Amino acid sequence: MKITFAEAKPSGKGLLAVFVSAGRKLGTTAAALDRRTKGALARAAAGGSFSGKHGETVAVVAPAGLEAATVLLVGIGEAKALDALKLEALGARICLAANAQRAAAVEVMVDELLGAKTPAAEAAAEIAFGLRLRSYRFDKYLTRETADKKPTLAAATFRVAGAATARRAWAPLAAIADGVDFTRDIVSEPANVIYPGSLADACRKLAKLGVKVEVLGEKRMRELGMGAILGVAQGSVREPKLVVMRWNGGRASDKPLALVGKGVTFDTGGISIKPAAGMEDMKWDMAGAGAVIGAMHALAGRKARANIVGVVGLVENMPDGNAQRPGDIVRSMSGQTIEVLNTDAEGRLVLADAIWYTQDRFKPTAIVDLATLTGAILVALGREMAGFYATDDALAGQLDAAAKAVGEPLWRMPLGEAYDRQIDSPAADMKNIGGGRWGGSITGAQFIKRFTNDVKWAHLDIAGVVWAEKDKPLMEKGATAYGVRLLDRFVADNYER
Helix, strand or coil, X not given: CEEXXXXXXXXXXXXXXXXXXXXXXXXXXXXXXXXXXXXXXXXHHHCCCCCCCCCCEEEEECCCCXXXXXXXXEEEECHHHCCHHHHHHHHHHHHHHHXXXXXXXXXXXXXXXXXXXXXXXXHXXXXXXXXXXXXXXXXXXXXCCCHHHCCCCCEEEEECCCHHHHHXXXXXXXXXXXXXXXXXXXXXXXXXXXXXXXXXXXXXXHHHHCCEEEEECHHHHHHCCCHHHHXXXXXXXXXXXXXXXXXXXXXXXXXXXXEXXXXXXXXXXXXXXXXXXXXXXXXXXXXXXXXXXXXXHXXXXXXXXXXXXXXXXXXXXXXXXXXXXXXXXXXXXXCCEEEECCCCCCHHHHHHHHHHHHHHHHCCCEEEEEECCCCHHHHHXXXXXXXXXXXXXXXXXXXXXXXXXXXXXXXXXXXXXXXXXXXXXXXXXXXXXXXXCCCHHHHHHHHHHCCCCCCCEEEEECCCCCEECCCECCECCEECCCCHHHHHHXXXXXXXX
C-alpha cells in the first residue's frame, strides 16, 4: 500500500473521500463540493439511511461539476468524540469502501472538521494508519482467486494542510505497521514454511534495521543446560533455536526491558497428542514469539529511544519415537527439575529456559512474556481479550494502559500460593501441569513465575486473541499480530527518554 501526504487541493481524478459529521453536517471540503454541484451531495446523503454516524459510508457517482469519478461520503459521528482509535477505524472503513468500488487509488480530504481533538495533519496520519492496517491480506498461496474477490486499492493520498507535519506523524506509525505486517506474515505461514530454522532466519532480517541478532543452536543450548526446551524439541527432526534480538536505542547505562516469546512452530501435543480436529490451527502456536519479533521490528523501525532485548524460544512439538514421554523428568537451565506429566503443556517448558537465560544474561529491569499458553484462558475470557499476570502492580498498570490505548485489551488474572502448590511434584521440584481441570491458565503462569528469579515480570496468555475467525475492524480474519502494538506503546510510554 502506497501512502502519501500532500497539500489540500485534490487532483480531481478517481475516488475522492470526504467527511460528514453526525446529522449529515458536511465537512469543509464536502460543503465546498456540494456548492459546486448545487446541493447534489447533500441530497445524496439525505436520500438513504446515511446519517453521518461514525464509520458509515455512501458512494455517490460524481455529479456534474466535479472531476472525480466517485465521491465517498464518510461519517465521523461527533467530531469531539474522535480519538486515535476512532480515526484508525475511519481509515479502515475507507479502505473497505474503496475496495468495494474497485478503486485502485483514493484521495482522502482531511479538513478541520477532524480537528476537534486532534490537529488535522496528525489526524490524517492516524487515518492512514487504520487504512494501512486494514489493507493487509495474506493471499500468497491463492492461485485461482477470481478477480472480483481481490482487493484493488493500492494507493492512498491524504490531502491536508500541513502535509509535512502529517508525514512526520506518519513515519513512526508506518514503522509500527511494518512490524504488525511482519508478524501477520510469519504467523499466517504454514508449518512446512515456518519452523525453528526458518523463523530464526526471519529474525535475522531485523539486522537491516539495526537489531543485533544472535541465534543459539541445539549444541549451545545443551551446553547451557536447557533441558526443558530441548525436551520439547527432541521428538522433531527440526533443530530448536533460541534467538536473541537486541535493540540498543537508549543510554548505555540503562538496563534493558526484556520481551520473551513462546515459539512452538507447530504443536501436535507430542505423545499427549491433540485431537485431529482443529490441529491445523497449531501453526500459530508461535504467535507469542511472532509478537515479540514484530515488536522488535517496530521499535527498531521507528528508532525507539530505549534498550530492548527480545528472546524467542523456537521448537516444534512432535510425537516421534524419540519424543518426550509423560512421566519424564528434565532439568532446566535454572537447575530446577520438572516432571513432565503432559507433553502438550510444552510452552511453559520453552519459556522456563528462555526466561531464565534472559534474566541471567541481561539482568533486565523487567520481563514481559507472551505465549499462546492455555486453552483455559479461552474458557475464562473467550476471544475478546488476553489474560495477564504480573508480580508488580505498577508494571501491570502500565501494560493495561498500553493495551487500552491501542485497542488490544487485557484482563488481569490472579497469582497465589494456593495455585503454586498445585504444581509441586513428589518426584521433582515441580510438575508441568496442575492437579486437575480448574485454573489451568493460572497454574501455567505460576509455573513460569518459578523461573523469573524475582525479576519484575508479566505474563500475557494470548491464546484466544492471536487468530481471528471472522473479519475485525482493522483486519481480515486470520493472524491478528496481537501484542505488537501493545508492546510498542508500552515501551513508548514507560521506557523511552
